[in-house]
Amino acid sequence: MKLSAGDRILKIVIYALLSILAFITFYPFWNSLVLSLNVGFDTSSGGITFWPRQFTLENYAVVFQEKNIYNAYLITILRTVIGTVCALLFTSLFAYAMSKKGIMFKKTYMILAVITMFFSGGIIPYFILVYHLQLYDTFLFLVLHGMVNVYNMIIFRTFFMELPDGLEESAKMDGCSNFGVFFRIVLPVSGPVMATLGLFTAVFLWNDWFIPAVFISNQNLIPLQTLLVQIINAGTTASLMTNLNSYAQSMVQNTVTVKSLQMATMMVATLPILMIYPFLQKYFVKGVLVGSLKE
The missing domain is CATH 1.10.3720.10 (MetI-like)
Known part of the structure; x- marks a missing residue:
């Protein structure tokens, strides 16, 4: 069916608005991922948006060196x-x-x-x-x-x-x-x-x-998200390093900052649950709507 000029314009506007909304929703997550892959002290100087300026995996190395x-x-x-x-x-x-x-x-x-x-x-x-x-x-x-x-x-x-x-x-x-x-x-x-x-x-x-x-x-029963909050609340390098071993402490002193470590920990805590969504997405609309048709 051939669309009229007005319908085509409306369609373009709708797709443009949806694209802007998708970008606004996705960008904070992407920027956090980029910051977690950048050298911490370089991140402190600002200006990092879409790509790492000095790529590194040391932030994740410190995260996985964390005791708990x-x-x-x-x-x-x-x-x-x-x-x-x-x-x-x-x-x-x-x-x-x-x-x-x-x-x-x-x-x-x-x-x-x-x-x-x-x-x-x-x-x-x-x-x-x-x-x-x-x-x-x-x-x-x-x-x-x-x-x-x-x-x-x-x-x-x-x-x-x-x-x-x-x-x-x-x-x-x-x-x-x-x-x-x-x-x-x-x-x-x-x-x-x-x-x-x-x-x-x-x-x-x-x-x-x-x-x-x-x-x-009991620290042995603390879930990952609670541990993440504890790391995020470590507002200074000194308070953060009290929970790290000697290897991780040396990396914090050299290249890793509190902010870069926070971003890396956030990614480690978020990515696993996000990976489940694509496999169950097809059930969302059917499952919720089928169960909400009547009282």
Whole structure:
């Protein structure tokens, strides 16, 4: 179909605006990557925008010489994997129950769940609760925190309500229990919504630094993002070098600055989760929209 002159102009304007928006969104990440690949003392002089002026990998060498970086990586990976699996399992089970008719006090449960989306007890009562449950400074708390998300539960619930009743009826006629129906019938057909909400949960767990900073004092249980914040908060070279070994300290004294090390650590913490997006992108629109067509 041939476009009119007005349609072509509108199309050009739309693409131009989208290109500008994409550039504004992508440039800060690209500039941080460039700064992390440039010699630290040269970065201090400014003027680096799109390409490194003095390319180096010493910033990353110092990052991987940090005492706790590998342990923090392990804690973050374990928390993200285990926490995402548990969150999807328990949230979907809750949502599946809320999608069924005839559940006693179903409306009451939903009201109580929705209230938690708008109101909370605050960080101090939460801290007291966690402490008395003996979850303070434990890896189990990192997994349990945020395991049931009400927003995700509502999306799951709506998706389950759209499934044909015949699927479950035929399974129950073959002798399946409620758990059998859920694990053998419902979950296998919930791939798009599971992938979408699973990625949202994984990104939240990977990026969460505040909760571990408040509830974890053991340095061996500190996740990567919390460690990143500690490095970023090291505003001077002296405060930064207290956490580095002798090899890394010598590199900081010679070429690496606090800013360049901050950029390198940021890239190390961000790139792994970004690499997952392309593999699950196709599920985004389908998964969220399918689960949000009706109440």
